[in-house]
Structure formats: C-alpha cells, structure tokens
Amino acid sequence: MSLTARLVLAVVLTALFSVSLTGYLSHRAASDRVPRAFGVTMAPRGPGAGAPPTSDERPGMVGATNLSRQLLLELQRATVQAAAIALAVAIVGGGWIALRSSRPIVRLADVTRRYGDGERSVRAAVAGPHEVAGLARVFNDTADRLQAEEDQRRRFTTDVAHELRTPLTVLKSELEAIEDGLMTADPATVGQLLQQVDLLARLVQDLRLLTQVEAGELTLRRGPTDLAALVTGAVQSFGARAGETGVRLVVAAEPLTADVDADRLHQVINALIDNALRHAPPGSEVRVAVERHGPEARIEVLDEGPGVPPEHRAHVFRRLYRIDPARQREAGGSGLGLAIVAAIVALHGGRVEALAGEGGVGGRFRVTLPAPRA
Numbered sequence: 425m426s427l428t429a430r431l432v433l434a435v436v437l438t439a440l441f442s443v444s445l446t447g448y449l450s451h452r453a454a455s456d457r458v459p460r461a462f463g464v465t466m467a468p469r470g471p472g473a474g475a476p477p478t479s480d481e482r483p484g485m486v487g488a489t490n491l492s493r494q495l496l497l498e499l500q501r502a503t504v505q506a507a508a509i510a511l512a513v514a515i516v517g518g519g520w521i522a523l524r525s526s527r528p529i530v531r532l533a534d535v536t537r538r539y540g541d542g543e544r545s546v547r548a549a550v551a552g553p554h555e556v557a558g559l560a561r562v563f564n565d566t567a568d569r570l571q572a573e574e575d576q577r578r579r580f581t582t583d584v585a586h587e588l589r590t591p592l593t594v595l596k597s598e599l600e601a602i603e604d605g606l607m608t609a610d611p612a613t614v615g616q617l618l619q620q621v622d623l624l625a626r627l628v629q630d631l632r633l634l635t636q637v638e639a640g641e642l643t644l645r646r647g648p649t650d651l652a653a654l655v656t657g658a659v660q661s662f663g664a665r666a667g668e669t670g671v672r673l674v675v676a677a678e679p680l681t682a683d684v685d686a687d688r689l690h691q692v693i694n695a696l697i698d699n700a701l702r703h704a705p706p707g708s709e710v711r712v713a714v715e716r717h718g719p720e721a722r723i724e725v726l727d728e729g730p731g732v733p734p735e736h737r738a739h740v741f742r743r744l745y746r747i748d749p750a751r752q753r754e755a756g757g758s759g760l761g762l763a764i765v766a767a768i769v770a771l772h773g774g775r776v777e778a779l780a781g782e783g784g785v786g787g788r789f790r791v792t793l794p795a796p797r798a
C-alpha cells in the first residue's frame with residue numbers, strides 16, 4: 425500500500441472512530457436524560473409491539489414515552505448523518521493532506537533513483553514539510569560532496585597519467601634512438617635513463633605511501649623522540665648536496681621530546697629540507713628550527729628562495745599540485761612530497777602550514793606537533 429493510501433486510511437479511520445465514539449456516548453447519555461426530563465421511565469417493551477399499557481402506564485405518560493423514543497431515534501439518525509459527513513470530509517481532506525505531504529517524498533525518491541542510475545547532476549528541491557526539506561538538504565550536500573570527490577579523483581588520475589607519461593616518453597624515445605644507432609649507450613646516456621627510472625620509482629612509492637595514509641592503513645610507531653637530535657641528523661644528511669650549490673644549512677634546535685613516529689617525522693623533515701634546497705639560490709641559507717610554543721612543538725624550515733605566493737599557500741599540500749604552470753619536474757619534484765608531509769603530520773594530530781619567510785622574504789614551512797614533553 426502506498427504512503428498516500430495509508431495516510432488517507434489513517435485519517436478516515438480516525439474520523440470514523442471519533443464520530444462513532446462521540447455518537448455512542450451522546451446516545452447513551454441521551455437515553456438516560458431525555459426520559460428523565462419528561463418524567464418517564466423507559467422500561468423495556470414486551471414482545472408485542474402493540475401491547476396495551478400496564479397499570480403503571482397511565483394514558484398521559486404514554487405520549488411522553490413515545491416522544492422520548494422519537495427524540496432518541498432522531499438523535500441516532502443525526503449521529504449516522506454526522507458519521508457520513510465526517511467520512512466524506514475525512515476522505516477529501518485526508519486525501520488532500522496525504523497528497524500534499526507525500527508529493528515531496530515521491531519527488532525525493534525519484535531524484536534518488538535518477539542519481540542512482542548515474543544522473544550525477546540531479547538535485548532535490550528543498551520543499552515540503554520541515555523534515556522532508558531537511559532530508560533534501562542532506563541529499564544535496566552529500567551529492568555535492570561526492571561530486572567534488574569524483575572531480576578530485578578524476579583530476580588526480582589525469583595528473584598521475586601526465587606524471588607517468590613524461591618519463592616513459594623520455595625512456596622510450598632514448599631507447600629507440602639507441603636501438604636505431606642514433607645514440608650510444610655510454611655512461612652519460614645510461615645515467616639519464618636511470619634518472620627517469622628513479623623518478624618513476626619515486627612517484628610510484630610516493631603514490632603507494634599516500635594511498636596508505638588516506639586509507640588509514642599506515643600505523644604510527646610512536647615513542648619519546650628527541651626532536652632536536654632528529655632534525656640535526658636530517659640536516660647532516662643533506663650536507664653534501666647543500667655544499668654542491670653553496671647553500672648553508674643552519675640548525676637552531678631547542679631540546680624537546682615528543683611522542684612521535686621518528687621514522688615518519690624524519691621523512692617529513694627530509695621532504696621539507698629537500699623542497700627548500702630545490703628553491704634556495706646558490707650561496708643562500710636554509711635554516712631549520714625547533715622550538716616550544718606553549719603546549720606545542722614547532723619545526724620550521726626557512727629558505728631564501730622565491731617562497732610560496734599567498735594565493736598558492738592553501739593548495740601546495742594537495743596531491744600533484746605545482747606552483748609552476750609549466751609543471752617543470754626538475755623544479756618541482758614528483759609533486760607528492762608536500763601532500764605526504766601534510767598526511768603524516770595530520771596522523772600525528774598536528775598541522776603544517778606554508779608561510780612567508782622572515783621579513784616577507786623567502787619561504788617558510790611550519791610543522792606544529794601537540795604536547796611535547798619537557
């Protein structure tokens with residue numbers, strides 16, 4: 425049975441029950457009070473409808489008794505008529521109310537069916553009773569969120585295809601040139617090919633790690649960690665690379681201990697230092713600082729490069745996001761490093777921000793972690 429039919433039936437049954445109960449109570453009260461008003465007693469009549477009055481039924485009382493009975497019969501007929509009118513009103517009014525109440529639900533069900541059939545652009549009209557309108561809003565919000573996630577997945581797939589296509593194209597073209605005798609497989613050529621292979625391997629590894637983090641499959645192995653020692657070790661590992669470009673690496677670390685996954689946080693610091701060295705001009709300085717800020721610990725990596733423009737700071741932690749419109753890989757890495765940084769920091773209950781450098785010059789990345797130990 426449809427919802428409309430159920431609503432109509434409920435209204436009709438309620439009306440009939442109300443009229444029947446009211447009529448029964450009214451007739452019962454009248455059966456006692458009307459004869460009393462005429463001063464007669466409505467004794468049950470004998471088997472013969474036309475039996476003569478008994479000794480107690482004087483001729484004057486017979487007329488009053490008949491009048492009482494006639495009034496009761498008229499009350500019964502009025503009750504039946506009221507029931508019929510109530511039934512008609514209940515059917516018409518209940519039907520109108522049922523249709524008006526169920527129409528938004530029917531429309532919402534139709535929109536849901538169309539959405540399930542693949543019509544992702546359809547949205548529900550926010551109308552009808554408060555509860556139905558609220559349900560329509562929830563449906564629209566959910567559909568918008570799913571659409572945004574679908575668009576993000578589509579962009580991500582396109583970006584990944586672009587990232588994989590470029591090194592594969594380079595590999596294919598150079599290998600074909602070697603095969604055709606246009607190039608020789610000398611150490612320099614092999615080194616270039618290995619660089620493309622390394623880029624592919626790093627991209628695949630980063631994608632796998634990022635997928636694990638977003639799927640909640642990456643488990644942190646927390647333990648008391650000396651943040652100053654961790655940062656100092658990470659900076660020392662970049663000494664040779666910084667020396668090649670004349671960049672000075674400076675550490676300003678305040679002794680702090682926090683419950684973190686040392687390996688994962690080391691990965692975060694490495695990514696930020698790598699990012700700073702790629703943008704720091706020769707002869708400049710990259711500074712890594714650790715300090716307490718109230719109940720939190722801050723790790724900052726500052727460079728004297730171009731920095732992150734304000735309009736890009738909210739987006740640099742997205743997967744495969746590049747500030748450089750030309751998407752130059754030599755200047756931007758795999759495009760997943762900062763996304764992995766943000767994911768790992770979030771797992772620790774912290775946050776990472778891209779800020780302006782000191783005096784508005786250069787770039788600054790700040791990692792904030794909760795509750796460091798003294």
